[in-house]
């Protein structure tokens with residue numbers, strides 16, 4: 437199963453959620469591959485910390501991989517420090533490749549490689565850049581399911597309608613099989629009125645808002661700063677439990 441975590445807006449929690457969901461699966465002995473498509477490399481740094489400097493092969497090598505060597509020649513996978521969790525590291529200069537890949541019609545490359553890797557991994561999670569570009573489209577074409585983090589402010593809400601239109605268009609044009617997990621509210625503050633009003637309105641508009649809410653907590657930043665996903669850093673913390681509940685909720689869909 438291939439899941440893409442997507443929102444063209446930055447700062448909504450894509451990398452935080454993608455990495456933590458991957459770690460939760462891995463901690464439950466689900467063989468998991470995290471694919472970092474964002475040149476900002478946040479998920480890659482989150483998982484590898486200082487070790488990031490020793491990464492030799494990245495997502496660039498996936499997109500430029502040639503030949504029919506198949507799986508055996510896929511040397512762009514990096515082991516993470518955590519059991520059952522591997523990574524295809526991001527590449528900060530991947531943007532250079534975009535027009536070349538486009539002109540060579542490589543939009544299915546990611547899908548083809550990940551479909552092969554599905555023989556080895558139970559779950560593949562793709563983190564995406566905050567843009568609707570070649571790489572995000574590649575991910576939406578590759579994926580079976582799409583999870584949309586949403587941070588409950590009014591700008592994000594407006595961006596959400598564009599996002600859902602883009603998604604519907606991608607489904608029509610490229611990937612009929614892509615299913616929406618739903619919208620997950622992140623940085624949730626249960627006592628503030630505005631976010632609750634916004635959520636209520638989205639629900640009334642029939643948007644697929646998931647039940648799970650991910651609270652705003654400094655523990656998330658702490659987890660980033662020590663390069664340790666929450667399930668390992670603070671297994672009984674409220675934030676971790678909310679992420680586990682999200683994992684279970686989308687798993688059960």
Ligand SMILES: Nc1ncnc2c1ncn2[C@@H]1O[C@H](COP(=O)(O)OP(=O)(O)O)[C@@H](O)[C@H]1O
Nearest residue numbers: 446447448449450451452623651652653656657
């Ligand atoms: N639930 C949360 N509580 C507190 N801070 C959060 C939470 N989720 C994300 N953040 C912080 O918000 C910022 C953006 O999150 P990130 O996952 O990088 O978003 P994106 O990948 O969508 O750009 C980061 O600094 C991250 O630490």
Ligand SMILES: [Mg+2]
Nearest residue numbers: 450451474478
């Ligand atoms: Mg990110």
